[in-house]
Amino acid sequence: MDEDENYWSNLEQVFVHNVYERISSKYDEFLKLSQVRHTNDNDLNNNDVDKLINNENYAFKLKHLKSVYKKQIEKKNGNIQFKNNEWPKVRHFILQIEPYSLIADVGCGEGKYLNINSHILPIGSDRSSSLSQLASHRDTSNSTICNKNQVVICDNLYLPFRSNLFDAVISIGVIHHLSTPKRRIKAIQELVRILKPGGKIMIYVWAMEQRVRKFKSQDVLVPMLNTNTSSSKSEFKFNLRRDLSNNSAVNSEDSNDEFFTDKLLNSLNTNCQKNSQNYLDKCSMTSRSDCSSKDDSSSFNDETEKLDDQKFDSNEKETQSQPNTPTSFTSQKSNFTDLLRKFFSQKFSAKKEEPCENYSNIVKSSPHLITINSISKDPNVIEHYKKIIEDHKDLLPENFTIRQFPHSSCEDTFTENNDYSKINDENVVTDDAENSSNKRFYHVFRKNELDNIIREYCPELNIYDSFYDHGNWSVCALKVK
Amino acid sequence: MKLITHNMLTSKILKNVVTGYPLKIHAVKAELKKADFQPDFIARMIKKIDYKTLYQAAETLGYAEGMPKTEILNEEDMNNEETLKKLHEVLLEIEVIEGDLECPETGRKFPINNGIPNMLVNEEEL
Incomplete structure (x- = not known):
């Protein structure tokens, strides 16, 4: 060597x-x-999806969805579950x-x-x-x-x-x-x-061509969990200054503090696959407002880029217009519920041809998801948000979690059951702060x-x-x- | 590690090693665990495996009795149900839990822990 x-x-x-x-x-x-x-063997099959689409009754849809999820998850000793996310x-x-x-x-x-x-x-x-x-x-x-x-x-x-x-x-x-x-x-x-x-x-x-996320370079470090510490940043600079033969400088991703609700969206999406081939994939949002580096993807020129832009535009707008304080949270409680309702109903009435547009509309019409991202640095806010989820968990699929970003194809799949607030528990966060380099290298x-x-x-x-x-x-x- | 897996492993990745095959097994702990007999699978695997290596491995672990003592299986052996059952046992039921795999050329040992062989090598060895 x-x-x-x-x-x-x-x-x-x-x-x-x-x-x-x-x-x-x-x-x-x-x-x-x-x-x-x-x-x-318990994937949502086409018949199930048809039933969901044809039935106008919202409560029925949710109930059905939940039962499908129950089937997908087997519990061991009551507190560990494994979600199938192939x-x-x-x-x-x-x-x-x-x-x-x-x-x-x-x-x-x-x-x-x-x-x-x-x-x-x-x-x-x-x-x-x-x-x-x-x-x-x-x-x-x-x-x-x-x-x-x-x-x-x-x-x-x-x-x-x-x-x-x-x-x-x-x-x-x-x-x-x-x-x-x-x-x-x-x-x-x-x-x-x-x-x-x-x-x-x-x-x-x-x-490289993601519908939501924009990579600044093909060689990136993607945060595993919240690694928003000064030490991690300096370490990155130190490690990544060295750029060899290839032109691609290794960049650290900026979005260290992203906070995602994509578990719900993503898992829904997995099940909607059969219904809609062109379904949007990672329905995660980023709080990154830096969308200027479009030169990176200049060679890429199909519909996904347009989608990207749409989302980022709305994302950016909302992020800026929302104050970075937790004050609006109480009022968001009911809005969040509305959003979920809206999400579910739109998701399942979405026509095959335009699932992404549908989703885009939801994003535009509902600033809450985005707001969640932009204010996620404050632990109180995170707690508050978790509580909202906790209060409304009857509306959610059983394995719904708020997940900090590590969004990759290698997503890990273990969550604790019946305790949503524990998903990002201190354990993980502290651990992560100590291991300031919890970022994974990717060549996208x-x-x-x-x-x-x-x-x-x-x-x-x-x-x-x-x-x-x-x-x-x-x-x-x-x-x- | 079952013997079917052992049959596929080589240490050719090591610097200056020509074939690195077969790896010698040093078993500290091995178990026999029953598995469903699928004659079609065994019949198909026989064409893939190196029989001589399988025989030696089974012999090392004390399970060779009942296996045809030959370098290459003939047509008759391949159609003999008793032979296939024996091969099934050797390929899929014996599990080496703890031990080593040794490179036949360099003597480099690869540990097997918890039934998993670790075939990682250091940079200097490549």
């Missing part, structure tokens, strides 16, 4: 591997329960794999894709030993083949597997954590090496970037599908015989 490689490898160690280790250590309690139930297209890819196949999930994380198809043998691998533990301890009772998940701790750049072996390989939200083009190419080539000729591969990477991919890498550096792959999904670019390819 040369000096540069060492530098980037260390950067990934600090801004990817260490962060994941910290995240997974918070699952310890979870791990103790050992047997994690994981339900896959990307539907990944799930579909895995379900399509021929029975009795051997597949590799490289960067399997906590193993959420390991037990989707009960007739194949998956071998998971991850750089993080704690996440590997979680993956290995998952419930495998639906598997007809193996009684324990097979997981190997290893590095995507140096996979310890024989060549031409796996019938399928998946890489979901992994390649974007590698810090140089060379390393990303090598990682993909390793995936291709272990894939057998005739085998299929699916790769998901986070996209531009449109066609992944395809181009594959075309140029993986001649044995034939791309047969390439698409944008939930803020990610994805490629499916076949290894030629």
